Amino acid sequence: xxxxxxxxxxxxxxxxxxxxxxxxxxxxxxxxxxxxxxxxxxxxxxxxxxxxxxxxxxxxxxxxxxxxxxxxxxxxxxxxxxxxxxxxxxxxxxxxxxxxxxxxxxxxxxxxxxxxxxxxxxxxxxxxxxxxxxxxxxxxxxxxxxxxxxxxxxxxxxxxxxxxxxxxxxxxxxxxxxxxxxxxxxxxxxxxxxxxxxxxxxxxxxxxxxxxxxxxxxxxxxxxxxxxxxxxxxxxxxxxxxxxxxxxxxxxxxxxxxxxxxxxxxxxxxxxxxxxxxxxxxxxxxxxxxxxxxxxxxxxxxxxxxxxxxxxxxxxxxxxxxxxxxxxxxxxxxxxxxxxxxxxxxxxxxxxxxxxxxxxxxxxxxxxxxxxxxxxxxxxxxxxxxxxxxxxxxxxxxxxxxxxxxxxxxxxxxxxxxxxxxxxxxxxxxxxxxxxxxxxxxxxxxxxxxxxxxxxxxxxxxxxxxxxxxxxxxxxxxxxxxxxxxxxxxxxxxxxxxxxxxxxxxxxxxxxxxxxxxxxxxxxxxxxxxxxxxxxxxxxxxxxxxxxxxxxxxxxxxxxxxxxxxxxxxxxxxxxxxxxxxxxxxxxxxxxxxxxxxxxxxxxxxxxxxxxxxxxxxxxxxxxxxxxxxxxxxxxxxxxxxxxxxxxxxxxxxxxxxxxxxxxxxxxxxxxxxxxxxxx
Numbered sequence: 276x277x278x279x280x281x282x283x284x285x286x287x288x289x290x291x292x293x294x295x296x297x298x299x300x301x302x303x304x305x306x307x308x309x310x311x312x313x314x315x316x317x318x319x320x321x322x323x324x325x326x327x328x329x330x331x332x333x334x335x336x337x338x339x340x341x342x343x344x345x346x347x348x349x350x351x352x353x354x355x356x357x358x359x360x361x362x363x364x365x366x367x368x369x370x371x372x373x374x375x376x377x378x379x380x381x382x383x384x385x386x387x388x389x390x391x392x393x394x395x396x397x398x399x400x401x402x403x404x405x406x407x408x409x410x411x412x413x414x415x416x417x418x419x420x421x422x423x424x425x426x427x428x429x430x431x432x433x434x435x436x437x438x439x440x441x442x443x444x445x446x447x448x449x450x451x452x453x454x455x456x457x458x459x460x461x462x463x464x465x466x467x468x469x470x471x472x473x474x475x476x477x478x479x480x481x482x483x484x485x486x487x488x489x490x491x492x493x494x495x496x497x498x499x500x501x502x503x504x505x506x507x508x509x510x511x512x513x514x515x516x517x518x519x520x521x522x523x524x525x526x527x528x529x530x531x532x533x534x535x536x537x538x539x540x541x542x543x544x545x546x547x548x549x550x551x552x553x554x555x556x557x558x559x560x561x562x563x564x565x566x567x568x569x570x571x572x573x574x575x576x577x578x579x580x581x582x583x584x585x586x587x588x589x590x591x592x593x594x595x596x597x598x599x600x601x602x603x604x605x606x607x608x609x610x611x612x613x614x615x616x617x618x619x620x621x622x623x624x625x626x627x628x629x630x631x632x633x634x635x636x637x638x639x640x641x642x643x644x645x646x647x648x649x650x651x652x653x654x655x656x657x658x659x660x661x662x663x664x665x666x667x668x669x670x671x672x673x674x675x676x677x678x679x680x681x682x683x684x685x686x687x688x689x690x691x692x693x694x695x696x697x698x699x700x701x702x703x704x705x706x707x708x709x710x711x712x713x714x715x716x717x718x719x720x721x722x723x724x725x726x727x728x729x730x731x732x733x734x735x736x737x738x739x740x741x742x743x744x745x746x747x748x749x750x751x752x753x754x755x756x757x758x759x760x761x762x763x764x765x766x767x768x769x770x771x772x773x774x775x776x777x778x779x780x781x782x783x784x785x786x787x788x789x790x791x792x793x794x795x796x797x798x799x800x801x802x803x804x805x806x807x808x809x810x811x812x813x814x815x816x817x818x819x820x821x822x823x824x825x826x827x828x829x830x831x832x833x834x835x836x837x838x839x840x841x842x843x844x845x846x847x848x849x850x851x852x853x854x855x856x857x858x859x860x861x862x863x864x865x866x867x868x869x870x871x872x873x874x875x876x877x878x879x880x881x882x883x884x885x886x887x888x889x890x891x892x893x894x895x896x897x898x899x900x901x902x903x904x905x906x907x908x909x910x911x912x913x914x915x916x917x918x919x920x921x922x923x924x925x926x927x928x929x930x931x932x933x934x935x936x937x938x939x940x941x942x943x944x945x946x947x948x949x950x951x952x953x954x955x
Contacts, residue, residue, distance in 0.1 A: 290354075341948050368406045369476035371428075372413040373458040373495065374435075376400055377481035377502075378442055379419040379449035380829065380901040384625040386504040393444050396480035396502050403478050404435045414461045415439055418454035419447035420486075420830055428461060445875040446628045446829035448898055451485040451911055455493040462495065477915070483907025484900050490912075497915025503906035508537030510574065510618050511629030511902030515895060517614060517636065517823045527636055527823070529604040531616045535574035536903045543620035545570045547604045552611040552891070560879060562615055570602040572618075578905060611638045613879055613891065628877050629902045633893040635824040635879070642812060643682065644668075647675045648689035654799035655689055655705070658808040685815045690792055699783035699838065701815035706792030708756060715764055715779040715786060718757040725757040727772040730791055735768040735776070741787075741810045742767055742776075745803045752796035758788060783838060785815060826893045829877060835869045839887050847884050854880040854894075 382393040400415070407413060407430075415426040415438050426438035455477075462475040477495040482503045485491075514532035519525075535541050547568030550560035575598050578584040602616075617631040624630065643666040646659060650671065659667050668683075672691040680686075681697040692707040702709070708717050708724075718725040730752040735742050747768065757773050760766055768776035770790075779786040798804050827833065840846035840863065852859045852871060855878035863869050874880055880892045896902065910917050 290358075368403050368408075368411050368413055368478075369496075370411050371462055371473055371475040372403065372407070372411065373461060373475050373477045374400050374403060374413060374415045374439070375451075375454050375458060375477065375479045375481070376415065376417050376425075376439065376442055377419070377449055377479075378417050378444050380444075380446040380628050380896055380898065381449065381482055381484055381626065381904055382502070383444045383446070383628060384503065384507060384509065384904050386507045386625060386904075388625075391444065392482060392502045393442070396500075397439050397442060399500055399502075400439050400478070400480055401436050404432050404439070407432055414458075415442075416454050416457050416461070417442045418449070418451065418457075419445050420450045421447070422454040422457050424457055424461060446877045446894075446896055446901075447875060448829070448901055449481070449485045450487045451479075451481075452487045452490050455491055459494055479910070479915070481911075482904065483909070483911055484903060485911050486900060488911045491914055493914060497910060499910035499915055499917040501906045501908055501917060503904060505905055506538055507625045507904045508539075508541075508623040509626045509629070509902060509904045510535050510537070510541060510543050510620055510624055511626065511896070511899075512616055512618060512632040513629070513897055513899050513902060515616055515632040515634060515826065515897060517634045519636075519823065525607050525609050527606055527608050527614070529606070529614060529616065529634075530601065531603075531632065532601045533572050533574060533618055534577050534600065534899060534902065536577050536905065537623070538576055538578070540573070540575050541620060542571060542573050543618050545572055545602050546617050546619050547606070548615050548617065549606065549608070550613045550615070552613065560613055562613075565604075565606055568604055568606070570604075571599075572602060573599045577899070577903060584905075608636055609638075612636050613893065625904055626902065629896045629898070631877070632826070632895040632897060633879055634826055634895075635891045635893050637824065642666075642684045644812065645670065645680055645683040645686045646689065647672060647686065647691050647693070649691070652689050652794055654793055654804070655687070658799075658805050659687070659812075661805060662809060662812060664812070685812055690794075696784060701785045702787070703811060703815060704786070704788045706756070706789070706795070708758070708788055709779075709786050713779070713781055713784070713786060714761045715777060715781070715788060716759060718759050718773075726754045727757050727770075728754050729770075729772050730755045730775065730796070731771045732775065733769045733771055736766075739767055741778070741807070741814050743810065745807060745810075747803060750796065750798050750801070750803075752791035752798075754795065755791035758790055783836075787811060787815060824888075824891070824893065826895045826897070827874060828898075829875055829894055829896060830873050831894065832873050833871045833889060833892060835871065835886055835889055837866070837868050839889065840869065850886070851883040852880055853883065854878055 376393070376396050378393055382396065383391050385391050386395075404413060409430070412428045412430045413426075413435055414424065414428045415435060417423050417425050425442060426435055429435060458475065458477055462473075475495045477493065477497045479497060479499045480502060481499075483499070483501055511534055512531055513534045515530070517527055517529045519527055529547065531545065533543065533545065535543075546564055548562040548564045549568075550562040553559065604616075606614075613633055613635055615631055615633045618624075621630070642664050644659060644664050646655065646667060646669040648655065648669060648671070650669070656669070666683075670680075672693075675691075675693065679695055679697055681700075683700070685701045685703060686697075687703045688705070688707045690706045692704070692710070694710055696702060696710055696713075709715055732747055732750050735745075735747050737743065737745075755770065755773075755775060758777055760774055760777050761779070763780060765778040766774040766776070767778055768774065773790075775790050777788045777790075779788065793799050793804070837846070846863060848863055850861055850863060850871075852861065852874075854874060855876045859872060861872060874892065874894045877894050877896050880894065882889055882891075908917060
């Protein structure tokens with residue numbers, strides 16, 4: 276409802292203008308007309324002139340004048356309009372209302388240290404419900420990067436309030452498009468609506484930080500209620516990566532980047548801690564700070580780099596502020612563990628979900644490589660032996676064909692194209708190609724593999740892990756197999772007559788095909804060849820526990836292949852997912868792959884019984900958008916109107932109504948009076 280006590284945004288300037296213009300108008304009516312003297316033969320016809328001449332003073336008595344009254348009223352109302360009066364009012368529910376409540380990670384922030392933004396949003400949403408009349412109906416939709424109809428349209432206010440209270444926070448990111456689509460769908464198929472479809476009143480309770488603002492469309496009257504304070508502080512871990520050192524498998528390198536989303540620069544301490552995984556107690560993690568696992572970061576406010584914010588606050592930015600936003604740690608791990616990076620400056624930090632980031636590190640493992648060759652390639656022998664691998668076994672093509680081995684992380688086929696492969700694994704081909712049951716095959720002419728004698732490099736993927744930092748422009752060979760990549764293939768190196776290196780994934784196998792024989796090329800004599808072999812073995816062995824486990828985003832639904840469920844015998848019929856705060860039992864379908872339910876909160880999840888490669892899963896926020904708690908004041912996508920920040924009211928400016936309803940009519944009346952010479 277409106278608050279009928281208007282505020283004036285520009286009262287001083289309006290008072291000054293009125294104080295100058297009103298006296299000038301009065302002065303014009305006080306002054307007498309100055310007459311020009313002229314000689315006439317008689318004054319009988321100039322009585323009015325004689326009356327004017329009888330007064331010698333420069334001012335005359337102010338008479339009653341309708342024009343003066345109208346002009347003074349016009350000046351009064353124009354000065355009132357110039358003072359910009361505004362009225363704040365609380366928008367209420369209409370006959371058809373949809374309430375959208377943001378439950379994403381940023382809505383768990385506590386601006387006052389007590390209530391979360393979600394709690395504030397739910398309280399304001401219940402105020403909208405309380406404003407409903409007996410003929411109104413409302414629906415409630417909760418959203419993050421998904422959307423859910425919490426309550427369909429109903430006229431029962433008590434039920435609406437109960438369902439609003441039932442909304443629980445998640446650590447997922449925020450997208451609004453699906454919520455708007457649900458709002459439209461709910462209003463279109465409202466069973467309580469017995470009349471033509473009308474535009475619903477949509478109330479959006481959020482901090483406005485949605486990822487899809489440019490894609491938003493809705494057929495409704497949107498009122499955006501911004502939640503949160505611009506002075507809220509928050510430091511978040513926004514990036515985390517970890518990897519094992521290939522040459523020293525016990526060493527793990529950790530890199531993290533932090534950001535400050537508060538209003539002031541902050542120096543924060545970062546702590547690295549490790550929890551060793553006990554196979555007998557997989558759910559218990561006891562984190563211990565590592566010696567030397569401390570660093571200090573110097574963080575400027577992220578808003579300093581926002582052009583719009585800088586334009587509004589030019590004096591608050593310090594271009595000379597020295598920053599350090601990243602930390603790097605190196606630790607030795609001889610067992611499986613969970614590594615946690617945590618920012619320790621909790622004073623004034625409003626969001627806990629981004630204070631930590633974790634990564635699961637499997638136990639170190641040295642790789643076992645099988646080299647299938649006729650024994651006449653000393654360059655390949657030297658390259659593989661220099662990699663300090665656990666086991667490099669060399670066999671002949673005949674030995675391979677007699678008994679296909681399965682206990683190797685990577686199999687290198689040197690000038691030998693196998694007829695069969697193990698059911699899963701990583702395979703590298705030099706001057707050879709995969710078996711016929713793999714889609715990546717050479718081009719054949721009259722049943723014979725086509726070759727090209729012009730082997731010159733045109734380009735290569737410099738950003739791919741296998742070819743990173745390599746210079747390959749001068750690589751050449753006497754001949755190469757002409758390959759025919761599929762849509763599932765990735766060409767890593769292109770030659771003048773076709774691809775020279777192709778990466779192909781199919782089923783449970785990864786295939787890397789080098790189309791030429793290194794013995795017939797100049798590559799082994801270059802420094803890039805042993806580096807290439809190092810990258811190849813490391814990249815192809817990703818599934819062999821060499822790399823750390825990739826962290827998941829909140830809301831992820833990991834897909835577990837059926838082969839992983841069967842790796843330890845008969846697959847279980849049920850799994851228990853234990854995570855932050857609760858455990859959930861899920862049934863496993865009898866066939867096909869299996870997708871876990873959404874992991875909505877940050878933390879480490881465990882599966883019981885354990886599934887290989889999915890025993891533990893780390894879920895991290897790692898989102899600049901969710902960690903940035905500065906609320907957006909404009910409606911997302913500029914759709915609808917926003918209420919006054921920090922209040923439950925919208926602002927209505929009255930100056931236009933004053934001009935339209937009083938100024939213009941008075942101006943027309945004044946013109947009519949002047950033309951008719953009407954006087955009181």
